[in-house]
Amino acid sequence: MTKRRTLDREKVLATAEKLADEQGLEALTMPNLAKALDIRSQSLYNYVANREEMVSLTGARLMQQMYRQVVDGIIGLSGSKAYLKFADIIRDFLLAHASLSAILYHAQRFSTDSAMYNQANDQTCGSSRRC
Template sequence: MTKKRTLDQDKVLTAATNIVRNEGLKTLTLPKLAHELDIRTQSLYNYIANLDELISLIGARLVYKLRQKIKDGIVGLSGTEALIKFADIARDFLIDEGTLGIVIFYLHEYPKESTFNHEAQMLVELLNQVIDSSHIDQGNDEPFSHALIGSVLGFVFIETSGFYKDETFASSTKSYHQMINRIITPSGELA
């Protein structure tokens, strides 16, 4: 009797995500993933085109999950409170995801039409909606959203890289909030 396979793209992505989460992005290879799924490497091509597409799909799934968390977390908030909560959720999410969160830093390597970039654009659109509804006079939303996104990603990168060895999570959080407040209220009035 032949063993019936119940494999689909979702299961492939879940297995690949687990490899990245547990061992890091650099350890993800198609042979390793195939071994994990107990299939031949060639069989993976029924679900993905190549390793780049696989990483793009993992990234898209990650950004989608982040966007949903932010949407749920800012319900009922407005103004600077919503912007601060947006930034806090993003930071906490990336820290909680650990090695999987690193995938976001590879977004620039994927074409604009990739699923990964599409999900990232939807996240930026959500941020721009929050900026617009905050009535903060920053002029054009683009430089403001760039500054906020870049600051959150840069801070998380530095924080998770261990640049500041003696920094506690509490002191890092305090520094993070000071940075976010300076971006949101550059006049110096803390939100």
């Protein structure tokens, strides 16, 4: 009987995030990700176009998680308490997800239509897009 796959883009990105966090951004390659998912490298192209898109989507996913933690963590706070809580959340998140620091370090490499660029723009400018 043939083994049925339940792989989707979300699982691919979750595995990419885990791989990058555990082994570093340099280890986030199509062959390494395919090995972690127990699939052939060629099969990854059904979910992402290339490594650049995979890194962009992974960075966008991490930024979204960080943003959610910041929003949830500073609700009801103001002034210096909000600022210190914000700094604590960002520090803790980046320590737990070092790959995001590496992705942000290379942010200028992402095109303006990449998921990473759009996520960063959404979080800093809001839906108004006036930035």
